[in-house]
Amino acid sequence: MNTSSLFSIIIITLLLHDHCNCQNAPKAGQISSMSKPKEGDSATFGCKAQSGDKPLYFKWFKDGEVINNHNTIRIEYLTKDSAILVIDPISVNHNGNYTCVISNIYGRDSSSIQISIEGPPKWLNKPEMLYNVHVNDELRIPCSAVSSPIAQVILKMFKGSSWEVIDDVSIKKAENQIVVSKVEKVHEGKYGCEISNGIEPKLWTEFDIKVIVPAEFKEKNTAVSTKKGNSLELECSADGDQPVTVKWFKDSTPIDKVDPLRYQITDAPNNDGTKSMLTVNSADVKDDGLYLCLAENSFGKDERKIRVTIIEPPPAPLNFAVQQVWSRTVSVSWAKPPESKTSILSYIIRYWKVSSPGVNDRLHEINVSSSLNLHLIKDLEPGSQYESTVIAVNEVGSGAPSQKISFVTGEEEPSGAPVDLHAIARGPTTARLAWRSPPRNTWNGKLLGFYVGYRLVDDYKTPHSFKTVSIAESNSSHHEYFLRYLMKGAKYSIILKAFNSAGSGPESSEITVETLSGDVSNPPRLFVSTVTTDSITVGYSLPSGSNKIQNLDLHFKEGDDSDWREMDFFLENKDVGEYTLTALNPDTIYTIYLTASNENGVSDPSNIIKTRTVRSHRDNFAIGSIFDGSNGQYGDSRAFVGVLSIIIAVSTIIIVIVIAFVYVRKAQLEASTKPNFEFALATGTLPLNKSIPNFGTERRFTDPENTKPLMNGTMTLDHHANQYPVSYSNLPTENVSY
Template sequence: MAWNVCEVVPIFFTFFITFVMSMDPPTIQPFNFPPNVELGSQGRLVCGLQKGTLPVNFLWKKNDKEISFSRDSIQLIHHESFLVLEIREIAVSDIANYTCIARNSAGEDSYVAQLLVKAPPFWKEQPKDTEAVHGQSASLHCGIGGYPRPKITWKKAYGTQSKDFLVVHNEYKKTILENGTLVIDSLKEADEGVYTCEAENGVGEGIQATVRLSVHAPPTVTSVKRRTSAKRGETAVIECEITGEQPLLVSWEKDGTKLTMPFTRFETYEEANGKGVKATLLISNVQRRDQGNYLCSVQNDYGSVKDVTALTVQEPPESPSDVKVISVNSRSAQVIWGAPSGISTSIKQFVIMFWKNSKVSGKLHQVSLTSTETSTLLRDLQPGNEYTVQLLAENDVGRGDPSDPVTFETKEEEPEAPPVDVEVEAADSHTLQISWKPPPTDTWNGQLKGYHVGYKVEGSASQLAYETVIKTNLREEKTLLRNLRPSTRYSVAVNAFNSAGDGPASEEIVTSTLNGDPPQSPEVKVKNVSQTSVTIMWSPRVNSDASVEQYVLEYVDTDQNKQEFHAPGSHKEYCIEGLESGQRYSIRVAAYNMFGRGDFSPSLVVITEGNARVPGYEPIVHETPFYFRLYFVIPVVASVTVILCVIVVAWACLKRAHYIEGRKAQLYVSYQQRLTYVPPSEISRDSRAVDAAYDIPWDVPNGGGSMGRDRSSYVKLKQGQNYV
């Protein structure tokens, strides 16, 4: 008969549930240790079942932790219905709560028995001599164990011989904790002395220990004048009387600065008395700068204390206090202050001074105010600039010191002027190079954040599209406008901006992109290497915009000396002669067409054959490493070149497709009106830097012909001019 799975599973679970329900969970028979157990005796606990279905698993725990049977005196005796815990020689460490746990498939049960052993008092923590500070609290520990729990008594010796003791009770400032610790709060000299801790519990002999409590006195200033005064030229006397445990170390500070002796016109001395020291600070020929707060600082091994005396010199007034600048706007700010303190004569007037912080010293402005004024409004400030303001008070004696300088910054306004010397040049058929200089500094009205470069197709009704350029610290800013249409005239304008907004834009400049691009870098290989020459060969990468008119070959030796050679566009190899044997050279090649020079090829590293010559030394023969040999260099360079070619050709094809799609009319630009430039940040076009943009052609040494011109023949497009 075949069983259906859907029928078997319910039957199985029904059987399982019926089986489990028929089992009884375990119930443990109560057990206990015998009474009056003593140390060294034997203890036994039997954890047995009162009822429950077998099999049953038993487990013993001591103080809720599974028992570790590291002692030979502890053993377990197993049986299927009970478990015996046997301790042969009971020790102090065995005093604990013992729990038996029984489990079966239906549940579990547990039972706890406490093992108490009669033991005489013993030390858990021996009392120790204690040192404490006057006014603080001290704890005298007396950690005692034993069963029954010992009774602990504290006693304090009195009299000169320290042989007579009085019992210490729980009272004001004194507390005996349950663990036997004696705590004494707010210590005084009378609390110092000898203390004894005694313990007994009726089992064996009691124990006791004697300790000493030492109370040390920190320094305390008992007398000081809070304020004192002196006239200019007189001698000021500042005194400070201190008590405390010797030795006492005294130091002086003025307005937070430590006075290190010997100090000009300052003198200190101390006079010891029965309980402490009287310290004196003398200031001869008092000057106005001596006015301030003098701090008497005293310390010993148990604490420190400080107290201040304010010295007033009857002189011109102090500087105004709490000078603040509030309600700062772009062209005004309000200054408020409080009257100076400790002056000898009434104030006649206040003088406020302010100036602009700049690299060039700002003009100092001074305004006199009446003695009753506590605020003023500074006017005619420049937006976005930092200013410093100071105040001083004047009385019949003279002007006091100025207040601490307060710096504030006026709110920014939009720049007032556009960038200057804006120039726009075509970099290639899809890119324009824009350069400019910042507006005059006094028109920034704050800190320039950057520039917005706006552009659109000339005559277009659409709004200018903008690119943001973050300001640098260079004297001239530059950027590139990319992804433009070839042979198309664009209107370009630049404006500066700060946190307040945009300034006015420069006049729009109209410039056309080129109708072609310089050639791509050729694929270069090493053909031959000798001791004094290297022959390289290259294959041009065709742009189809214009044919290659010439090549420039550049090599650099180990000392970073650079040499260049030019070859006609029809040449495909070149032999560099006059090289040194055994030297390392880095070689690269770039191509020219009517639109300018393209990128240099990746550098080839070649080492000429032979040994390098060192002046004054005989040549040492070293075998050239295999990774520098020609048979290794050429395949590696060829592989890298192939990869680069695939990337460059794919890019060129995509660029050409966009160029043809957007091209509506043929535009030819004179070669002599071409200025090639890409900023240093454009790493991928490092060969387009201004210093290497155009070289003297190989066949025109004086700079003639379509390729023969130096940088003096560049045509730059200026702001405010149109070019066709």
């Protein structure tokens, strides 16, 4: 006899020996059990009424539900006041709260007992073999068991060649289920569900998750802009299970029907789907529009829209003009360019100073806000010409410049003084002044001339008297002036001021000059005697009173040389003589003049002579070439006509030169008895004192021991182009008033 049967007999015996104690409503005693049941045994639970009027009624409940007889559960009634619940065999599935309810006509009472059977877990909800789920959907997989003690559920995924426990926040366990709130492609694979409570055997099952991905674009709409002429690339990356096809449309028209040669389409399938690229090598305005990508696979389709804008730099601003000009500031205005596809971000004002025709100074740029159409350009130079344009800027870059405007700033007084002022006495009543203009950036306008101030050194209380020296249109920075009608043997203070239309500038540094106490000699006369291929012989005649002349200086230069060479020779008590220059180059122009010196200084130059050495024999034109050398007859008649034309032209030139020589010679003879300055005005010669420094160079200080070329004059274009002396007739002189 087993333990369960013995327990049942004992309970029955006890019930039989009890006697009825009727007290109206029943009172239930505690549910009894011989021992703690184990899984697989037969278990008996007794329920007895301690009191209560009969008849009594018994009902058994598990976890609140009525228990009926079943294969493993039955209810037995041994006496009128007791009932026995038999579970055979008992298992963990029978775990729960059991209640015995006793009732009669007067009332009811109950008693409960908690049954907990330990054993390995038993499946409650087992996963299926395969789950097909769409991407982004929610997935719930049942995986639960009945267990005492309570079992742990572990989810694993097969990766590579082994099972790995899943530690993914997107996968959760809730309500006896495995929940994936938003399925993604990464969730696809083979899974296993393990349930264990420490009592073998544990539960294990495997299942597959297949993620179904319809064709889909993650980004549905976008906009693309590119500069005209640049490459245009449009991308459509569609996710989805293969095969995924992508079709392109432009403004609802299939691309292959728009311009198949213009558009290149490349598809590249991958694990996630298909990447399709549309390329245009050089974008144009006709590529502007709405593009559509249509992706499709077996599970669905999707579309993506791309708005393409072909943009260009903005047009040029309109009506760029000067509003008002001051000496250092100018106000400019403009109108916005015609509307473009993109907004104007800013404006760039460009301006530059025009130094001379075709030559500009450094370019300046000013960035101006797009909300403005008026600007004040500052820090300009007075009396200067400027040019300017304005440019609009958008996201592509700078557009075309507006029409160019030109303006001249107002003048201010010169801010710089003349420099390198030198003075030398040219006689008892005349002093020659030479100087350079102030630095160009201090003119503050167009330089019109200079004020020459002079007074006796000792008469310091008397202000300087000023002479006005106007200058002509010239790029030369070198100037000179002959200050006449001074006192003999007197010392003078000299200053200079430059002036323009706005006024005069600051004074130069003060210098002093002392006029001569004696007179210099009249200039000699010079003429060409003979010319060869490598020599020139010149003759000269001395003026009256030549016994006062101490020596003669012959000045000459070759071609366009800027430097003069000087030859000194002494008189031989003759009023006439000649001198030969040798070792010269053939067929070369030489310029020659002569000066005379006495105890008071150097005379004015003689008449200036230009002459050319003879061409060498090998360079002579072989006139016989126009004849036929074999028989002495004329050759080509056209060659003869050409030579004849050259001869006529040369003859004409010689005649003109002779007439001019006669005229000049006549003027020299007529002026021979005139004073030194009148003679210079008549003949175009220039007196030059030997001690005057070289004003034709860029040096501020000169070495008086060096040989000095003839100084440059006011009327020259520049000091390099001036190759010849400037006569008195071309130099500014003061106006005499009494």
